[in-house]
Amino acid sequence: MNYKKLIPVFILLIFESSFSQNTYVFLGSYNKDKTAESIQVYQLDTLNGNLSKITGEKNIINPSFLTVSPNGKYVYACTDTKTANAGSVSSFEFNAQNKTLTFLNKQASGGENPVYVTIHKNGKWIANANYNEGSVSVFPVLENGKIDSIVQNFKYTDGSIHKERQTRSHVHSAVFSPGFDYLFLPDLGADKIRCYQFDEKQKKPLFEAKLPFTKTDLEAGPRHFTFHPNQKFGYCIEEMAGQISVYQYKKGSLKKIQRISANPDTITEGYASSDIHISPDGKFLYASNRGKENNIAIFSIDKKGLLKNIGYQSTFGDHPRVFALDETGNFLIATNVNSGNVVVFRRNKKSGLLTKTGEEIKMPNVSCVKIKQIL
Known part of the structure; x- marks a missing residue:
């Protein structure tokens, strides 16, 4: 037997086993019942896609969107969403060893209906988008994971042409650039992707960018945004138009190179x-x-960053607001708000297609999922 050939296989098995035992799934929900667990944490077995309940947290209103700190020790949530005259961001400490999630503190979000929160790679800053009032807020994060007082809040009033949905700004997400030196804000209400420079060393890190915004197509309704791992391209999902716009990215600048439908040809209106x-x-x-x-x-991406549709996969539920890919790229987990179910899919790395694993859990009004491998 050639033991030298077995060594790489043995190393791979150890690597996969590590991910299998140390990958966690964080779920948020629209839940105003303080006696119910509105945040739940599961362990993901990245060999078979099984989910095992770890812990949950009660006494939280509508933690609709979550993010996890780079070191995996803290969870930040948009809370009090869809609540009149309210809106907050909350912090929690996650202890994987003790299987606990502990509330730390919360701060007013600086606007009604916070819908997105993101964290800087250094773990020292968070930014959140407030939908109703069209604003972005920035908070320092203390060493103990608590959220410090707000240091910046920018509000926008301009809208676009849709008479009902675009009477004013509705910032729907806040996304750091690959270098974490810019912050992008897709604004559904104004048909803009706003941009600020971000200087992590300053007490007030947001500064006006050379290009303060990129206009999208009218009635596009830009919602969420992501960057390619090669840092050369950005992709924006447009809620109202049901399109994906592809951009070349360089130093805070976005140049559109493609716009392609996210929907089948049979769908001609009512995009979401x-x-x-x-x-x-x-x-x-x-x-x-x-x-x-x-x-x-599902789309393939070519070397020029352009998209080609290769298929669609049912989420086996109603209203898949947020989904996530695990760090191995083997699994995709979708959350269906209206049907209250979380579905795990195995991803074929060669074809890109998805297959339901059979693993499914129930959580009322589940609205968000984040997956994090924690060593």
Whole structure:
């Protein structure tokens, strides 16, 4: 027997086993019942896609969107969403060893209906988007994971041409550039992708960018945004138009090079496209469509960053608001708000296509999923 040939296989098995035992799934929801667990944490077995319940947290209103710190120790949530005259961002400490999630503190979000929160790679800053009032807020993060007082809040009033949905700004996400030196803000209400420079060393890190915004097509309704792993391209899902716009990216500048439908040709109106992510290898892009379709659109990405549709996968539920890919690229997990179910798919790395694993859990009004490998 050639033991030398077995060594790489043995190393790979150890690597996969590490991910299998240390990958966690964080779920948020629209839940105003304080006696119910509105945040739940599961362990993902990245060999077979099984989910095992770890812990949950009660006494939280509508933690609709989550993000996890780079070191995996803290969870940040948009809370009090869709609550009149309210809106907050909350922090929690996650202890994988003790299997606990502990509330730390919260701060007013600086606007009604916070819908997106993101964290800087250094773990020292978070930014959140407030939908109703069209604003972005920035907060320092303390060493103990708590959120410090707000240091910047920018509000916008301009809208676009849709008489009902675009009477004013509705910032729907806040996404750092690959170098974490810019912050991009897709604005559904204004048909703009706003941009600020971000200087992590300053007490007030947001500065006006040379190009403060990029206009999208009218009635596009830009929602979520993601960058290619090669840092050369950006992709924006447009909720109202059901399209994906592809941009060349360089130093805070976006140049559109393609616009392609996220929906089948049979869908000609009533679009409700939502979330967008790219596989770790950069070869495939996935986008969720709610409403009539309730599916994940699958695209291949060529060397020029351009997209080609290769299929659609039902999410086996109603209203897939947010989905996520695990760090191995083997699994995609979708959350269906209206049907309250979380579905695990295995991803074929060669074809990009998805297959339901059979693993499915129930969580009322589940609205968000984040997956994090924690050593």
